[in-house]
Amino acid sequence: ETGVTQTPRHLVMGMTNKKSLKCEQHLGHNAMYWYKQSAKKPLELMFVYSLEERVENNSVPSRFSPECPNSSHLFLHLHTLQPEDSALYLCASSQENWSQPQHFGDGTRLSIL
Amino acid sequence: RKEVEQDPGPFNVPEGATVAFNCTYSNSASQSFFWYRQDCRKEPKLLMSVYSSGNEDGRFTAQLNRASQYISLLIRDSKLSDSATYLCVVKGGISTDSWGKLQFGAGTQVVVTP
Numbered sequence: 001e002t003g004v005t006q007t008p009r010h011l012v013m014g015m016t017n018k019k020s021l022k023c024e025q026h027l028g029h030n031a032m033y034w035y036k037q038s039a040k041k042p043l044e045l046m047f048v049y050s051l052e053e054r055v056e057n058n059s060v061p062s063r064f065s066p067e068c069p070n071s072s073h074l075f076l077h078l079h080t081l082q083p084e085d086s087a088l089y090l091c092a093s094s095q096e097n098w099s100q101p102q103h104f105g106d107g108t109r110l111s112i113l
Numbered sequence: 114r115k116e117v118e119q120d121p122g123p124f125n126v127p128e129g130a131t132v133a134f135n136c137t138y139s140n141s142a143s144q145s146f147f148w149y150r151q152d153c154r155k156e157p158k159l160l161m162s163v164y165s166s167g168n169e170d171g172r173f174t175a176q177l178n179r180a181s182q183y184i185s186l187l188i189r190d191s192k193l194s195d196s197a198t199y200l201c202v203v204k205g206g207i208s209t210d211s212w213g214k215l216q217f218g219a220g221t222q223v224v225v226t227p
Contacts, residue, residue: 040219041219042117042200042217042218042219042220043157043200043215043217045215088154090156090157100145101145101147101159101162101202102159102215103159104156104157104158105156106155106156107155107156109154
């Protein structure tokens with residue numbers, strides 16, 4: 001039980017499809033994050049939401065669209081993705097102050113055909 | 114220069130031996146430091162926070178050297194289950210541009226052999 005759950009665990013989609021990744025945290029945290037992890041590369045921060053407000057967007061292409069309806073839920077809407085977008089997408093949450101670590105979900109392994 | 118740098122390894126360690134590795138960071142305003150562990154095709158999991166005075170958690174010892182801007186992790190009496198990639202994570206301090214952002218290293222792979 002990680003406290004952060006992501007669905008689906010695996011997703012295969014074509015470049016013209018639209019899909020959404022879902023993340024839910026049960027830890028009472030007030031900040032949530034999307035990361036991308038490609039093979040042999042460090043985690044790349046994509047988006048940060050603090051108190052449901054987006055505070056960070058790391059030059060992510062517009063084909064990725066985040067949504068944070070409340071402090072417990074985070075979505076990543078995907079459309080017209082490219083093969084290079086195939087990666088592990090990780091959601092994390094934390095209690096936002098400078099000393100607190102982040103807790104990660106299991107991730108969604110995304111493959112773009 | 115990368116924000117957080119780690120030796121990718123792999124460090125091949127006989128079971129029962131000790132292994133240690135470092136991580137360097139470039140932002141001197143960094144305030145919080147963590148070691149995460151990531152198993153193959155799994156999510157990163159917090160192993161331990163790193164405190165200024167150094168800290169120990171069972172067989173794991175973490176140290177912080179602010180002057181030289183590195184942190185270290187030492188694993189004593191290695192177990193087969195310690196085989197994983199160890200991620201160094203640095204968090205920016207309050208009142209800095211990097212506040213709240215976690216910077217991840219690419220990881221150090223440790224392989225414990227029987």
